[in-house]
Every structure is written in C-alpha cells, then in structure tokens.
Amino acid sequence: MRGENTHSIPIAEPRLGPLELEYVRDAIESGWVSSAGPYVRRFQDTFAAHCGSKHALSTCNGTVALSLALAAIDLRPGDEVIVPSFTFMASAATVIHLGARPVFIDSDESCWCMDPNLLERLITKKTKAIMPVHLYGHPCQMDLIQEVAEKHGLYVIEDAAEAHGAEFKGRRVGSIGDIGCFSFYGNKIVTTGEGGMVTTSDDELLERMEMLRNHGMPRDRKYWHPVIGYNFRMTNIQAAIGLAQMTRIDEFIAKKLEIARAYSIAFDEMPTLSYQMTKPWAKNVYWMFSILLESEDKRIRLASHLDKAGIETRPLFIPCNEQPSIHNLYTDVELTPIASRISRIGLSLPSGTTLQRSQQQQVIEAVREWTETAHS
Incomplete structure (x- = not known):
C-alpha cells in the first residue's frame, strides 16, 4: 500500500477503478454518507450471496466483526475460545476484550491453519466456541472442526479476514460455521479502506448482531436499548467502494x-x-x-x-x-x-x-x- 512506502514493488496495494469513484461520488451527491444509505444494504446482500450465506451485516472494520460475533454468542468472563496461535493478534484480542480466555492451538505443518486433530484435548467445561482462522487465504479443515463443535455443543466463529472467496470442499468460507467474519482493510482481496462483515444463516444470531451493532436498539423501537450495544456500523461511502469491488x-x-x-x-x-x-x-x-x-x-x-x-x-x-x-x-x-x-x-x-x-x-x-x- 502506497502511503510513505518507498519500495518500487510493494507487498500489496488496493485495486481501485472508475466504478468505485462513480459509486462514491453518487453516495456523496445523494447526501447519504452515514450508515443509513442504500449502498450498505446492496453491499451486504451482494456479499451474502457471494458467500452462500442467508445474511450479511457490515461493520466498520474486521476486528469489530469478530467482537460482534463473539458478543452475539454471549461470550462472558470465564468462558474459553479455542484460537490458533498462528494468526493476527485481533483473533485473540477480541476474546480477551469480552473477559474470556483464548486457548491456543497449534498449526497443521503443511497448510499452516489450526490442526483440528488437536481440538479434543483442549476442550474443557469452559469452552464456548472454536475460532478457525483461514490463514493467508487457505481454508481450515471445516468438517473435522464442525464435527468436534457439534459433539460438544460449541459455536464455530470463522475468521475469514484474509480469505474472501476461499472454499472448503466447494463451500465458501463464512457460510460453514455459525458466523463468518471478514475484513476489508486496504490490503485485503476486497477493500473498503477499513471495514468488515459478519455472515450467518441463523436468523436469531443476525437479529442479535443487528441490535448489538446499533447501540443495542432493536429494529422496531428507536431509542429503546434492551442491551448495551456498540456503534460498529459501516458508512454508505465505505459500502459504495465495497459494492464496486464485488463486481470484480x-x-x-x-x-x-x-x-x-x-x-x-x-x-x-x-x-x-x-x-x-x-x-x-x-x-x-x-x-x-x-x-x-x-x-x-x-x-x-x-x-x-x-x-x-x-x-x-x-x-x-x-x-x-x-x-x-x-x-x-x-x-x-x-x-x-x-x-x-x-x-x-x-x-x-x-x-x-x-x-x-x-x-x-x-x-x-x-x-x-x-x-x-x-x-x-
């Protein structure tokens, strides 16, 4: 990414074009620059369809996508989440922010993702979820992970920040676990500058994430807050960039x-x-x-x-x-x-x-x- 980078061959740069500029200009000229604009819904619907999930909900970055997913499963102090040690720190930090503990699992030697054969020995009465990270674009072995999760009644939160479009046995990541989490940072395959997305096919989890993302307000009652929420929303300008990116x-x-x-x-x-x-x-x-x-x-x-x-x-x-x-x-x-x-x-x-x-x-x-x- 450019910035102050003096390398003639950078590690990665965003690929932006005329359509991104057209959509951003349209968002600005329409006056819909905050999270209420129409590009947000269009981007969410397009991304959900691409992943093969029933729902997608945009966020202001990929880290809070993980935070939102973990809050939606009611992760609490004393709970544990199995997380690969070999991942960006946000995967573990979001668990810690909610008072829970990350329990670290080692990697498969060839593909570098979490080794699902090590899961059973790490599960305790405190375990609430497993967080497979699709590392550097390679999917985890989701059938074995899902099998262990179902056996023990655990949630599966996919960290797919680096893996837009990756597939496990023909199924796209983000559509396999209970919730998928994506990042649209400037060096990701699809970018909105900063931004993120959660995907799910569970209606109840979607409703809870919608409420938590929007200050704890339900869909049908404005300024009523049955839970303490966050402001994790994506702007219409970000979504305009994302929608244009999805065409390519x-x-x-x-x-x-x-x-x-x-x-x-x-x-x-x-x-x-x-x-x-x-x-x-x-x-x-x-x-x-x-x-x-x-x-x-x-x-x-x-x-x-x-x-x-x-x-x-x-x-x-x-x-x-x-x-x-x-x-x-x-x-x-x-x-x-x-x-x-x-x-x-x-x-x-x-x-x-x-x-x-x-x-x-x-x-x-x-x-x-x-x-x-x-x-x-």
Whole structure:
C-alpha cells in the first residue's frame, strides 16, 4: 500500500477503478454518507450471496466483526475460545476484550491453519466456541472442526479476514460455521479502506448482531436499548467502494491464483525454499504468498536483500502465545512449536492484485540470486 512506502514493488496495494469513484461520488451527491444509505444494504446482500450465506451485516472494520460475533454468542468472563496461535493478534484480542480466555492451538505443518486433530484435548467445561482462522487465504479443515463443535455443543466463529472467496470442499468460507467474519482493510482481496462483515444463516444470531451493532436498539423501537450495544456500523461511502469491488472479486481471485502459480513454479526449482501447501479439498485464494527459509537468520538476510532491491516483504505473524501482552495476562500459556517454527522462518512476498508480471519476475530473480549466493 502506497502511503510513505518507498519500495518500487510493494507487498500489496488496493485495486481501485472508475466504478468505485462513480459509486462514491453518487453516495456523496445523494447526501447519504452515514450508515443509513442504500449502498450498505446492496453491499451486504451482494456479499451474502457471494458467500452462500442467508445474511450479511457490515461493520466498520474486521476486528469489530469478530467482537460482534463473539458478543452475539454471549461470550462472558470465564468462558474459553479455542484460537490458533498462528494468526493476527485481533483473533485473540477480541476474546480477551469480552473477559474470556483464548486457548491456543497449534498449526497443521503443511497448510499452516489450526490442526483440528488437536481440538479434543483442549476442550474443557469452559469452552464456548472454536475460532478457525483461514490463514493467508487457505481454508481450515471445516468438517473435522464442525464435527468436534457439534459433539460438544460449541459455536464455530470463522475468521475469514484474509480469505474472501476461499472454499472448503466447494463451500465458501463464512457460510460453514455459525458466523463468518471478514475484513476489508486496504490490503485485503476486497477493500473498503477499513471495514468488515459478519455472515450467518441463523436468523436469531443476525437479529442479535443487528441490535448489538446499533447501540443495542432493536429494529422496531428507536431509542429503546434492551442491551448495551456498540456503534460498529459501516458508512454508505465505505459500502459504495465495497459494492464496486464485488463486481470484480472473481477477477481479483483469478489474479491471486495466477501470482501463486508463477511463484510455485519458480520456487519448486529452489530446493532450499518451501511454501504454504494447498490441501486437495481446499481452494486457497492466496491473500499473501509466503515462503519458508531454512532458518530465521536466512529469512532476515533474504528480506534485507530484497529490501535493497526495492522489493517490500513482511515476516509472518508472530504467534499470539508468544506476545508479551498474553504473558502479562496468563502464566500457563500453551506451547505451539509448529506455529513458532513457521513464524520464525517465513516471509511474505509481493502478492497484491496490482502486481505486474514483470515485477513478479523481478521478485523471483532476486530470490533466485540470493539463494544461489547464499548456498554457493
């Protein structure tokens, strides 16, 4: 994303066009700039249809989408939510904000999402929900997660912030669990600048989320507040951008897959590198294409080499259970060795939908040059 970025090849940039400008201009000229405008409903309906969910409800960002979902299931102090350690901190922080505790689960070694085979041993009488995170665009193994959740009477809250359009066995993420949560931050596949969405096919959960999102007011009685709510609403201007983006979501995903194919073909010829593998039951939308080096030192050295070449990279997420804020709260934090190893040696490469083929080739050649030098 541009801002003050001086890299000639950025990690990601939003892909905006004339339709976004047309819709935003229309929203401004209509006077409907707050959350009551018509683009909000149109964006919600379009997004729900795309996901295969009965309902979608927009929010002001992806983090509060998670907060809204957790509040809707009445998460309380003393409850526990099973969360992958290998995720952006918001997944765990939203649990903590409601007074509950995140219980961290380790990753599958090949696709990096939560390992559902570890769920049973983490469930206690306090467990209220499981939060699968569709990491870097790869879906979790939802059938096993749903099976465990149903067995124990748990909610499933999908964190699909990075996975617009990803699929598990032909079903799009956000339509499988009780509630799906999405982010539309500027580097996501679909963006509204800041923004988010919750999806559900449960009418009761929708009604509760609508009320909580709007200061605790029910649909049929203004200025009456039976619950303490929030202002988590999206503006009509944001929704105008989102609706325009949805006309090209298939194009965006196709570009992501094209980028991933080119990287995969090139890196298969470099035996010292590996990358996130796609399971046979998954449609991975590759929000970020990330590689693994042989060591943390080599990851740092490659990042430095690419930076000097004008190529922006990012390290992978530092696991939540390694964060000082978590250790300040809990003394008995679960260890997740696979997530920890992947995090230390992983590097995300330029993966945005504005990435040109010539730019991607520069990235590949720069990586190849470094690997040949580093192992000569």
